Amino acid sequence: MSALGELRALRARDAQGKRIPASRRDDKAAAVFLAPWLIGMVGITLGPILASLYLSFTNYNLLQNPTFTGLTNIQRMVEDTNLGSSLVVTLVYTVVSVPLQLAAALLVAVLLDRGMRGLSFYRSVLYLPSLLGGSVAIAVLWRLVFGGDGLLNALLAVFGIQGQSWIGSPNTALGTLIILHVWTFGAPMVIFLAGLRQIPRQYYEAASTDGATRWRQFRSITLPLLSPIVFFNLVLGIIGAFQSFTQAYVISNGTGGPTNSTLFITLYLYQKAFGSLQMGYASAIAWLLLLIVGAATALNFWASKYWVFYDD
Amino acid sequence: MHLRSRVIGAVAIATASVLAVGGCAVGNSNGGGAELSKDPVTISLNWWGAGARVTATEEAVKAFEKEHPNITVKTQSTDWGSYWDKLATTVAGGSAPDVMQFDQIYVASYAQRGAIADLGQYSKYLDTSDLTKNVRDTGQYDGKLYAVPIGLNSIGVAVNRTVLDEYGIDMPSAKGWTWDEMNTVAKEVTEKSGGKVKGLDPFGGDTPSLTLWARQHGGAVFDDKGKVVLKPSMLADYWQYALDQIDAGVTPSPSQLAEGTNAALDQSDIATGKVAMTFIPSNLSAYQVAAPSQKLDMLPMPAAADAKKGWQYLKSSMYWSISSKSKHPAEAAELIDFLTTSPKVGKIFGAERGMPANPAFQKQITPDLSGSDKIVMDYVKQVTAESGPPAPITPVGAQDADTLLAQIWQNVQFGKTTPKAGAEQYVTQLKKAIQDAQ
C-alpha cells in the first residue's frame, strides 16, 4: 500500500468519530459494488445449496409437496447398483482421461516451445478443438464418427480392418468419451506453453553444457518448475471431469448405455431428477457428487506438498 | 447494519423461500372456469410426434377455431424423449398446456398426483359415448376418467416383403404364425442373403410385447389393482427366446442394437434393409414412409399353438388429457371433444395416430385407406376380433417399467447377467418402485 494510502487509513473515522480499522474502511463501498454478487451468491448459489441439502432427505416428485423421509434416500443410495456403476464409470473416466489429456498437453507444449516457426499457427490449430469440444455439435459428430457405420470404421476399411460399433459396445463406449476429452488438450497446452516460457533459458543451457540429456532436463528442470501449473490444471481438470454431462448425454442418447458403461453420475442424476421425477433422491446424489469433488480436491491439495515445487 | 447479520438474514430468506417454494406445489384442481366463456380465450395444445402429425394437428386446430371463433389454440410439439422430461416440470411450474397428449405409461401417475383433471366434470362439453367401454376404461384411474383414448395399437411384426421376395422366402400367413415359424423365416433370410440381411430385431425391452407374451402363457404383467403379478420365469423365457435368436446369429449384434436404440425411423434397421422383421406397435405407416423403396407388411405377434385364447388386446396408443391447473378447462374439454368426435378431424387425422379409437372415425376412414394404412386397419380389425379384455394401464410408480426392462435386457444381451437372474431383478425392482410410490 502506498504511503498516501496508509495515511488515509490512519485518519479514517466513522460517523461517531471512532477510528475505523483499515480492514473495514471500505465496508459501505464494498456493499454497493458487491451487491449483485451478494444477491447472486445467496439467491442462486447458497440458498439452492442449502435447499438441495434439505431436499436430499425428502421425497419430492415436483407435482406434490416434498415429504420428509429422513435417511431413506441415503439407504437407497447404498443399495443402488446403478449409482455404484455410475460412480465407477465417472471415476474411471476421470482417472484415465485427465492425466492423458494433461500428458498430451504437456508433451505437445514441450514440442512447441522453442520459438519455432509456425508456433502460433500450431498453437491455434491445436487449441481449436478444446473450444468446440464442449458443444453438442461435436458430441453428435463423435457419435457418428465412432458408430458402426461411422467415419472411423470407414477409414479402417481403407486398411482392410473391420471395425465394430464403438459406441454400441460396452467395452469401448467410455473409450470414445475419453478420446473426446483428450482431443481437447489444447486449453491446458496453452497454459503449459505460457508456463514454459517463464522458465529461464539459462537453466537449460547450463544443464546441457553440464551434459544433461533432453530427457533429464525435462524431468529435472521442466517438470518441477512447471509443477504448480500442472497442479492447477490437474485440480480443475478433475473437477471438470466429475461434472461432465453433455458428451455422455448426447453420445449415449440419454441412456448412459450400453449397460451403464457411459452412465456418468451427472447423467444418472439428470435421469432421476427430470426423467423419474425423484427430485429428493437426485438431490441426495448431487450432494454425494459435491462431497466427492470436495474430497478429490482436498486430496489433490494434500498430495501437492509431495510433488509441487513452488519457486518462492 | 453488520454485514454478517445481513448475510445471515439473506441466507435465511433465500432458504426459507426455496423451502416455501417446495410447499407451493400443484394439487388443487380449481374446477373454476368450468363454463364456456363468451370472451376470447387462448388455450394451448401439446403433443409429441413430428412431420405429418404436426401438419395434421394444425389443420384440425384450424377447423376447431373456425367453429369456435372466440377460442385460439396455441400449438406445440416436440419429440418423444423431451416430451416427458418437460411435461412434469411444466406441470410443476404451473405452465402446463391445457390439453396434452398422453401415454398409458403416465396416466395413472399423473392422475394420482392430481396433475390431470377428472374429465367427468366436463361431461357437458366432452362426450365420450362413442367409445366402447373397453376402450374408454383404458383412460381411467381409480374409477374416474382422466384421459380420452385417441388411437389403438397392438404390438405386431413389421415384415419387409421386398426382402423376402428377393430371397425367395415364403411370407408366413397373416392370420397367425408360431414362434418357431418366426425363427425359420429369420434363419432363411440370414442364410439366403449371406448375412447381408439379418432375420429380425429381437424384442426384449418394452413392456407391451412382454405383456402379450405373458398373456399368451396365461399370465400378466400388472393386475388391475396396480400390483406386479409378472412371474420371473415368464420374463426369463421371453428373454431366452430373444437371446437364442441373437446367439443363432439371425439378429444384429448387441452392440449394433445398442447403438440403434432411439434411432430415428429412417435409420431403423428395418427401414435401412438391415433386418427383414421387427416388432412395432402397429405404426406401420410411419415406417413405410421412412422406407419408401421397400414394401412393408404387418403380421400379428407369433403365438404358440397352445397359447391362451384372448391373449391379444388393443392398447390405447395415446390419449388427450386436461391439465388440472388449466384456467380454461371448459374450452379445453371442447377442444378434446372436437378432436375425438368431429368427422372433420376423423378425416384429417386418418390413421396417423394409430387406428382411431372412435368406431365412427374407423368407419369413416376405412373406405379411403390404401397402402400401409389399409394393412394396419385390417390388422387392427383382426386383432379386435381375437382380443381379450385389455391389459391394465401402467400403475402408479411403474412409469420406469420400460426403461428398467430395456436396461436389464441390455445386461442380458451382453452376458452381464442371465435371463433368470435378470428377470428376478426386474420383478423385485419394479415391485419396489411401485411400493415406494405409495
Added chain:
Amino acid sequence: MTDHSTALRPAPATPPADRRPDPRPETVRVAKARGSRAGSIAKHTVLILLSLVMLYPVLWMVVSSLRPDGHIFDNPSLVLNTFDTENYTTGWSALQRPFGVYLANSAIIVIGAIIGNLVSCSLAAYAFARLSFRYKRLAFGAMLVTMMLPIQVLIIPQYVIYSQLGWINTFLPLIVPKFLATDGFFVFLMVQFIRGIPRELDEAARIDGAGHARIFFQVILPLMKPALATAAIFTFIWTWNDFFSQLVFVTAPDKYTASVALRQFIDPTGQSDFGALFAMSVVTLVPVFLAFLFGQRFLLRGIATTGGK
C-alpha cells in the same frame, strides 16, 4: 526457498549473465545445427500430422455437409468434389421452426450473458481487488469455492425457484444470474488483472477528490479492456456451447437454443438427416470459430494468465 523436490537444482553460482563462449569445435556445432534442422523437419512433420488428425473429424463434418445426404458415410475422405448446399437448406427448415429461430435464441441469451458478466463481474472484481472490507477473505474464498461447485447440486432448487417465479421457459434463468456475478471465473480473472494496475493511479484520482465510483469508472474500467474482452469472448463461447442449463430451463420447442435444437436431429421421431445435421452443426459452430479467430489473442492470453500465478 522451500524445496520439496529432489530435482537437480541449477547451481546458483553460475550467474545467468555469464555468457561463456561455446567451447565445442566448429564441426560439432555445424553438425548440431544440421542435426537440429533434421530434427526441426521431423518436429514439423509430427505437428502437421497431429494437427491433421485433430482437425480431421471437424473438417470431415464440414466437407460432408457439402455432399449430398446418403453419400456421407461412404466417403471418409476430405476431398471436396461436390459443393452441394442442399443440406443447408434442408437442415434450416427441418425442425419445427427455421433454424434461424434457434440461432437467434442462442444469440439473445449470449448477448444478455455477456453484458451481465461484464457489468457484475467487474464491479465485484473491483471490490475484491481494491477495497478493504470485513470478511473480504471469507467472501473471496467463497467465490473461489463456487467456481468448483457442480451445477447439478444447484439445478433442482434453482429450477424450483425459477418455476415459482414463472421464469421457466423464458430466457431469464440463463441471463439474470450473469448479472449477479455468478461466474466466479471471470471475477477471479478480473481481480488478477486489476491487481496489475498500479495503485498510484487510484491515489492520483483520489487526490482529485474522486470517490470509489469515479475511480472505478474513470480509472480502472478503461484500463481493464483486455480483461473485459477476454471475459466477453469466453462468455460468448461458453454460453453459446452450453447445453445442460439450456436443456433444463427452456422447455418450449420454439424457445430452444441452437444446442438443444441440434440434439433434436438425432431424436427418434421421424426422419433423421445426417447431411442436414452436419450442415446445422457447422452453422452452429461458425460463431464459435469466428469468436476464436477474432479473439485468439485474448483467449490465449486469458487462459495463460489465469493458469499462471
